[in-house]
Amino acid sequence: MANMKEIARLSRVSLGTVSNVLSGLPTVSEPLRLRVMAAVESLGYQPNQLARGLRRDKTNIIGMIISDVSNPFFPAVVKGAEDTAFNNGYRLFLCNSDNNFAKEETYLRELQTYLPSGLIIMTSDIKGSTKLAEAYRAAGSHVVYVDRLPHQWDGDTVTSMNEQGSYDATKYLLSLGHKRLAMISGPSLLTNSGERVAGFRHALEEAKIKLPAKYIQEGDFNKQSGYEKACFLLQMDPRPTAIFAANDLLAFGAMNAIRDMGLRCPEDISVIGFDNLDLAEVVTPPLTSVEQSGYNLGAVAAQLIADRIRGDGSPRRAHVLPTTLKLRASVAKVPKEKATRKITK
Amino acid sequence: MANMKEIARLSRVSLGTVSNVLSGLPTVSEPLRLRVMAAVESLGYQPNQLARGLRRDKTNIIGMIISDVSNPFFPAVVKGAEDTAFNNGYRLFLCNSDNNFAKEETYLRELQTYLPSGLIIMTSDIKGSTKLAEAYRAAGSHVVYVDRLPHQWDGDTVTSMNEQGSYDATKYLLSLGHKRLAMISGPSLLTNSGERVAGFRHALEEAKIKLPAKYIQEGDFNKQSGYEKACFLLQMDPRPTAIFAANDLLAFGAMNAIRDMGLRCPEDISVIGFDNLDLAEVVTPPLTSVEQSGYNLGAVAAQLIADRIRGDGSPRRAHVLPTTLKLRASVAKVPKEKATRKITK
DNA sequence: GTGAAAGCGCTAACAT
DNA sequence: ATGTTAGCGCTTTCAC
Numbered sequence: 001m002a003n004m005k006e007i008a009r010l011s012r013v014s015l016g017t018v019s020n021v022l023s024g025l026p027t028v029s030e031p032l033r034l035r036v037m038a039a040v041e042s043l044g045y046q047p048n049q050l051a052r053g054l055r056r057d058k059t060n061i062i063g064m065i066i067s068d069v070s071n072p073f074f075p076a077v078v079k080g081a082e083d084t085a086f087n088n089g090y091r092l093f094l095c096n097s098d099n100n101f102a103k104e105e106t107y108l109r110e111l112q113t114y115l116p117s118g119l120i121i122m123t124s125d126i127k128g129s130t131k132l133a134e135a136y137r138a139a140g141s142h143v144v145y146v147d148r149l150p151h152q153w154d155g156d157t158v159t160s161m162n163e164q165g166s167y168d169a170t171k172y173l174l175s176l177g178h179k180r181l182a183m184i185s186g187p188s189l190l191t192n193s194g195e196r197v198a199g200f201r202h203a204l205e206e207a208k209i210k211l212p213a214k215y216i217q218e219g220d221f222n223k224q225s226g227y228e229k230a231c232f233l234l235q236m237d238p239r240p241t242a243i244f245a246a247n248d249l250l251a252f253g254a255m256n257a258i259r260d261m262g263l264r265c266p267e268d269i270s271v272i273g274f275d276n277l278d279l280a281e282v283v284t285p286p287l288t289s290v291e292q293s294g295y296n297l298g299a300v301a302a303q304l305i306a307d308r309i310r311g312d313g314s315p316r317r318a319h320v321l322p323t324t325l326k327l328r329a330s331v332a333k334v335p336k337e338k339a340t341r342k343i344t345k
Numbered sequence: 346m347a348n349m350k351e352i353a354r355l356s357r358v359s360l361g362t363v364s365n366v367l368s369g370l371p372t373v374s375e376p377l378r379l380r381v382m383a384a385v386e387s388l389g390y391q392p393n394q395l396a397r398g399l400r401r402d403k404t405n406i407i408g409m410i411i412s413d414v415s416n417p418f419f420p421a422v423v424k425g426a427e428d429t430a431f432n433n434g435y436r437l438f439l440c441n442s443d444n445n446f447a448k449e450e451t452y453l454r455e456l457q458t459y460l461p462s463g464l465i466i467m468t469s470d471i472k473g474s475t476k477l478a479e480a481y482r483a484a485g486s487h488v489v490y491v492d493r494l495p496h497q498w499d500g501d502t503v504t505s506m507n508e509q510g511s512y513d514a515t516k517y518l519l520s521l522g523h524k525r526l527a528m529i530s531g532p533s534l535l536t537n538s539g540e541r542v543a544g545f546r547h548a549l550e551e552a553k554i555k556l557p558a559k560y561i562q563e564g565d566f567n568k569q570s571g572y573e574k575a576c577f578l579l580q581m582d583p584r585p586t587a588i589f590a591a592n593d594l595l596a597f598g599a600m601n602a603i604r605d606m607g608l609r610c611p612e613d614i615s616v617i618g619f620d621n622l623d624l625a626e627v628v629t630p631p632l633t634s635v636e637q638s639g640y641n642l643g644a645v646a647a648q649l650i651a652d653r654i655r656g657d658g659s660p661r662r663a664h665v666l667p668t669t670l671k672l673r674a675s676v677a678k679v680p681k682e683k684a685t686r687k688i689t690k
Numbered sequence: 691g692t693g694a695a696a697g698c699g700c701t702a703a704c705a706t
Numbered sequence: 707a708t709g710t711t712a713g714c715g716c717t718t719t720c721a722c
Contacts, residue, residue: 001457001458001480001484003714003715003716004715004716005715005716013692013693014692014693014694015693015694015695015715015716015717016692016693016694016695016717016718016719017691017692017693019716019717019718020691020692020717020718023717027691027692028691028692029691029692032691032692044454046454046455046457046458047458047715047716048399048458048460048714048715048716049455049458049459050395050398050399050404050458050459050460050714050715050716051399051698051714051715051716051717052715052716052717053395053698053716054393054395054396054399054698054699054700054714054715054716055697055698055715055716055717055718056698056716056717057698059395068424069420069423069424069427070420070421070424072417072420072623072624074420075414075415075417075419075420076415078414078439078441079413079414079415079441082414082439082440082441083441083443086441086448091438091440091452091455091456092439092440092441093436093438093439094423094427094437094438094439095427095436095437096423096424096427096428096431096437098428103431107436109389109391110391110394110436111436112346112391113346113391113392113393113394113395114394114395115393115395135346139346223623223627252624252627255627256627278417278568279597279624279627279628282568282597282600282601282624282627282628283624283627283628283629284628284629348698348699348700349699349700350699350700358708358709359708359709359710360699360700360701360709360710360711361701361702361708361709361710361711362707362708362709364700364701364702365701365707365708368701372707372708373707373708374707374708377707377708392699392700393698393699393700395698395699395700396698396699396700396701396714397699397700397701398700398714399698399699399700399701399714399715399716400699400700400701400702400713400714401700401701401702401714402714691722692721692722693720693721693722694719694720694721694722695718695719695720695721696717696718696719696720697716697717697718698715698716698717699714700713700714701712701713701714702711702712702713703710703711703712704709704710704711704712705708705709705710705711706707706708706709706710
């Protein structure tokens with residue numbers, strides 16, 4: 001590949017002048033600038049980012065650590081981050097931690113030596129990662145935690161209104177007469193899951209509805225887990241009339257469990273999810289869900305980094321993005337007590 | 346961050362020795378090796394990948410260009426590639442082209458200056474990208490095209506058995522008595538779409554079934570497009586009794602259209618998709634679909650690159666991964682002519 | 691306004 | 707077996 005030396009030779013100027021032209025310094029005279037640009041064009045020259053980064057002590061990379069690309073909520077976050085980063089001249093280096101903190105740590109350590117301008121991190125460990133994140137900061141990289149937050153982090157964050165969204169969903173169920181509400185939560189260590197549980201509890205407390213301990217089952221944010229926890233809930237006596245699932249995957253699993261046990265959604269059991277995945281409207285019945293914008297989660301995080309790089313030195317930002325309850329057919333009024341179906345399998 | 350010079354000072358050896366220790370050269374004496382390792386440990390030293398890459402003229406980056414992260418089929422491909430790359434010591438630099446060739450080109454040009462060891466590319470332009478890919482090769486990077494192939498590419502590739510899978514799906518519909526089979530294809534420029542159409546045609550020709558030109562509608566691999574094309578097909582006279590969609594998103598859209606027009610799937614119309622997304626079994630009715638492994642697509646591509654880097658100089662490889670028809674409830678026997686429902690809306 | 695030269699952190703060739 | 711040194715491609719002083 002052509003390098004700067006060749007451009008310099010071809011346009012009969014010094015190395016420094018080529019650099020100045022490429023950096024857009026206004027001190028270069030027009031004739032020289034044109035000669036350099038012509039050479040750049042003719043050779044299709046692209047500056048070597050490795051050398052530039054090494055010299056500048058900073059690259060145009062924004063690292064992004066996510067816990068699992070294959071969870072259908074995350075691609076939207078990645079896309080939002082990638083779009084925004086690209087439009088600001090940054091490139092996304094994607095690292096998939098597989099919810100494995102050791103892998104996350106390996107990535108964090110090595111990624112840092114690529115001297116990224118920023119880091120967007122969806123941590124898989126609420127406790128451990130801030131020390132490494134501090135190292136990024138110390139090296140002049142801007143760090144934003146997204147979706148789930150570590151304790152002990154005093155920097156920028158972007159999350160959704162998990163508690164409010166869950167509160168709204170629960171109030172909605174209550175408004176339809178439901179009194180036996182159960183929840184399938186995510187891993188209790190994750191702050192987003194904790195907030196969703198808090199919103200659920202909050203609404204129930206306000207309505208003075210008592211919540212049997214077993215009515216909250218801790219799942220794992222995937223369909224399989226939703227299926228299993230729903231099976232447990234559906235066999236309880238009394239059986240809940242509504243299930244609030246902490247994400248749509250859990251809700252899909254719950255809907256499958258309801259069907260497999262010979263019950264009907266929403267006639268026997270109402271279900272609400274969280275995320276409002278594209279496919280919430282494809283399942284039958286279409287799933288009522290708390291919408292959060294994964295795209296914006298990523299986009300706001302990337303924009304925050306771009307702003308910080310441009311010198312925005314304002315105090316810590318904690319963006320909390322709105323949620324909206326999307327009403328669909330998976331929720332109905334509470335069934336009359338007599339009408340309650342027996343499980344048929 | 347600590348650098349090699351500090352390690353050298355701390356362990357009282359020369360820079361070169363530190364380098365030799367870190368590169369695992371056996372020529373270093375044990376005492377010195379231990380001293381160096383101790384210093385590395387105590388400072389948590391990580392080699393600067395920018396400097397190393399600049400010097401070695403190659404980094405441990407594998408670039409990956411995909412057309413759209415938010416298409417639910419692709420995250421599995423990314424995950425397969427990332428897993429395999431990571432396990433071989435490589436890191437994935439993810440670029441999202443948004444099906445925009447200009448963006449793809451920008452990424453390709455810039456990414457190359459990061460001196461990646463390899464490139465996995467799902468091109469958005471069947472014609473144009475090979476020139477740039479050749480430049481990667483010339484620079485010693487290994488390139489694998491995945492999922493859809495450019496014409497004019499004589500290097501390594503990984504794809505699924507698109508034609509065979511589609512042939513199987515079509516044969517299955519024929520075996521159930523369907524005679525009026527329609528297809529919603531993907532963009533005709535993409536080779537994967539073309540192969541799926543070919544498999545469909547092939548099976549029909551074998552069965553001597555004539556295919557009205559309008560029975561193949563070209564869609565765009567998304568749900569919206571599936572909905573629109575299905576609406577068109579459903580209003581044709583005679584109406585097809587089965588629709589083969591070139592991917593599951595198109596199939597989901599088609600199923601929505603069928604429902605919205607007051608028809609029933611599978612009683613009035615059978616539907617088969619391609620990809621077998623997780624959600625194929627969640628929709629109602631569960632979708633019959635040609636399964637392909639996105640994970641393996643990515644994993645095989647990454648492994649191919651890792652092998653090439655290790656010196657595998659064998660001739661061009663064209664991996665073609667198997668597909669499997671997953672039978673579910675979205676397909677039924679052809680309805681009796683009399684039973685054919687009128688469109689109710 | 692332009693050019694010369696130092697140096698970012700590392701590797702590899704060479705000298706000892 | 708270990709140390710010394712040139713140089714990867716670039717940016718950024720500093721002379722002129």
